[in-house]
Amino acid sequence: MKYALLTFLATGLLWSCQPKQSTAPVYEADVIIYGGTSAAVIAAVEVSQSGQSVLIVSPDTHLGGLTSGGLGYTDTGNKSVIGGLARQFYHKVWLHYNDSAAWVWQKHSEYGNKGQGTVAMDGENRTMWIFEPHVAEQVFEDFVKENNLTVYRDEWLDRENGVSKNGQQIISFKTLSGKTFKGKMFIDATYEGDLMAEAGVSYHVGRESKDTYNEQWNGVQTGVLHHQHWFKANISPYKIPDDPNSGVLPRISTEPPGEYGAGDDKIQAYCFRMCMTNHDENRLPFPKPANYDPGQYELLLRVFETGRTDWLNKFDPIPNKKTDTNNHGPFSSDNIGMNYDYPEGSYERRREITQEHKDYQMGLLWFVANDPRVPEPIRTEMANWGLAKDEFTDNGNWPHQLYIREARRMIGEYVTTENDVLLKREVPKPVGMGSYAMDSHNVQRYITPEGFVQNEGDIGVHPPGPYSISYGSLTPKPEECTNLLVPVCVSSSHIAFGSIRMEPVFMILGQSAAVAAVMAIDGSHSVQEVPYAELEKRLLAKKQVLTKVH
Template identity: 35%
Template sequence: MEFTRRGVVQGGLLLLGGSFGSRAEATTALSVDVLVYGGAAGGIMAAYAAAREGARVAIVLAGPLGGMPAQGLGWSDTGKRYVIGGLAARFFQEIGAYYGLTTPVKNFEPQAAWAVFRKFLDEADVAIVNGAYLSDILREGRKLTAVRLTNGAVIRAKAFVDASYEGDLLALAGCSYRVGRESRAEFEEPYAGFDALPLVNPAATRNAQGRLFAALLPYPAQQERYSADARIQSYTFRLCLSDDPANMRAFEAPAGYEADRYLFELSQVNDTTVFRPGQLQNKTKYDLNGDYFGASWRWPLASLAERDAIWKAHRDYQAGLLHFYSTDPRVPKSFSDQVNVFGLARDEFTDNDNWPRQLYVREARRLRGHYVMTAKDCTTSVTKVHSIGMGSYSFDSHATALFAISGDTFDSEGTFGPTLDTRGTVPYEIPYESLVPVEYDNLLVSVCVSASHMAFSSIRLEPQYMIMGEAAGCAAGLIARRDVHSLDLRADVGDVLKGYGAIVSLPT
């Protein structure tokens, strides 16, 4: 199979939108009121919200339009649904309408999400900049003034939103950020830091030649428990599968496939193991989650070329694993029979061999802004003076790696445990100040917000990205319209959002 991360989007700069010329017009310079960098769900909501405030808006996709919801994450975790309002709630309502329903739908096909997101951008008349990434920024004092893209285009704006999964704009602009995990002591988070909650499992960790299985790493015995480090949780692809024989593509081996690469994974499968992807609104299609442990660590700070290599490594691992499960005679037949019920959905990602282009970047950089959310902000100190939205999901971090402890035990390191005793949160308010860098007066951040690793593990859901994106875009639009600084709006943004149906506070 030939899969690519960028594919056809590596072409020139294309601007779409009636306010900026015809749909076939190409240009190398543009001036707008608000520029949104990142075309995933949060970026689209930011662009819409800014346009709603009367701003002329451009969005640099920096990847496939719609991000994860349009690239395989159809089994949408929402937490408490009553905290989801505004544009996020409208998204799920529009998904329902896509299927001819009058009620919201949260489990959807990638193509459904893509269609709804494109509707949002068309409705708001947003200029879409496709096929380019950040190259440089221009600034004057505490204000960003323009970005230069990898194709040479320069886009000027009065206000900016970094809605990328990686926080590439905030980093290039010189904002403070963190990658990895804080220590337990830094924010007094009892389950923070390295190996805070060991998840030790019995299993052989070495092959017949005495070498560690490929899936495992040696346990870092010299590292102090609860200490800070730069490791991040695992990434994966969210694959869209089908069990309709007319719409199934077999799990093909990637180039360089080696079956013995998966012997540890084989050891975790037995006659009772269940293969159960999540069923979507189209009852013949499914969302498959996964992990490639220990392979994500370099992504946040990597160059575009390095990210391409990491993307390919994840693709090869996951494609190879599914091929192994479905074809290798060593796999228990009861399990391989379950796997072979499914295949890649032929009607999804049709220009990329039915494989999504977006890698599931569960966590990358995290801003250090005017307010840093920590575990207590999701559990006990849950009300905020300047709230712009709400979260409610449990603390949820996938393991950073599988570490071999001995010849017959390994540690799935980096999770917050299996019970609500360690993962529990309550519905909480998200402060506006966590979206605002300390270094700039006209830059908002809507994905890589200011939070500890533990708090971010709850915030990192696509509905919350949409909620924070709407808030960031609203603020950016107000900055452009009123010619004010971002912090000047902290008392206003929540009220403006409430006027649009957003849910920004706990009921009184």
């Protein structure tokens, strides 16, 4: 009996030491899309409608990225080049606002119908370009429902050996929850490009020099002052004006900005696009952050002291007495210089940066609305505004998406540069078009040789007309990966990406990437070998706009 008991215990101990069989779930589809952006949803719709199976693996809970995250005053550029499923999105928004029930806080007739270079609600073309965040999110959810899409939310790529490859092909990737997603083709539709990076695809972070691609507007742009986002008066950067020994005010770099035209590893500023309202029934007064520090905004007081009164200039109206409020002026919602670690940062570091941006911007709103040192007309007007109670209701009425204006950019088969945007060369294999200005927000705030504070990096250069974007800017180099497409972190220079980075363009490129992915599966091709003549034919049949006579 004693021997039998010892044998049983020994057998149990041996069994407990054996490696356990993995029970981690594996999910398979023809196309796996990583991301929850507008491009991700549109790409999934296209794959489904083309007859292939597709999964969206989204680190986000809310779908739509910036389109549903506060950027409702759409950067359309030339809206005639927005076709395909992207135009269908804006048509669905039009259908929503064409119903009188959509006008909750104001009458439709009271809405000014103003958009960026176009009317907001275009009845002739049945499109609506300006919208509330929750409306955009509902349109994306409707896309999901109508096309029976499967979405795995809050699933974060395991960035430590989470991508499995066989040669140049991705086989699968794992998420932090333990799930594995296996596919034939993959699309990285994130703002950060994590899947692309973990798959071993080359990319760039920061600004290339102006000589890298023979560009005028790339690299450090000291002395180039576009828009209104620079210090027009001489303002001392020091705590005690004109006394360098007193120390520097917050959010001013003491490092030299770099030589004009030189490359660096800095990126344009991020912010939250705020949905605000001055309609009392729907207004939540700006909350005061727990770690509020009015000293962070001392530089803004000095801006006001110079007589600048344009603080309220970017409260762009969207329906129902709300705004899409963006950065405006030399010291505003753009948190200049505080995001350099974000593109390649760990998830924890990114969360820290996101929280710091939230604290900064929430404190800024409180400061301008409440601090008695703010000029009375601006303070009084600002106090009439607040967060919209019916937006972002599960996040304290705060946007759920930080505006990642730029992170990684792939170095793929073809690099789009300002020479493409400015129509200086013919673009091979076009799969969509852009038209917005090459728009970079400020990259750094520094001290000039004369001892004054200044911003650098804000650029706004308009192309002479719409320009084509090459299929090669969506595909990695074949020696790096053959079954991945990248419609957001596209292969482009910093300044060219300043135009490409508009939400309608991401949707356009998301659909084109999906069409190519389906063709690659059907023809057993690598993404680089997809026959362009057939790709062009299919895209045109789906009403994508690829080229335009100027």
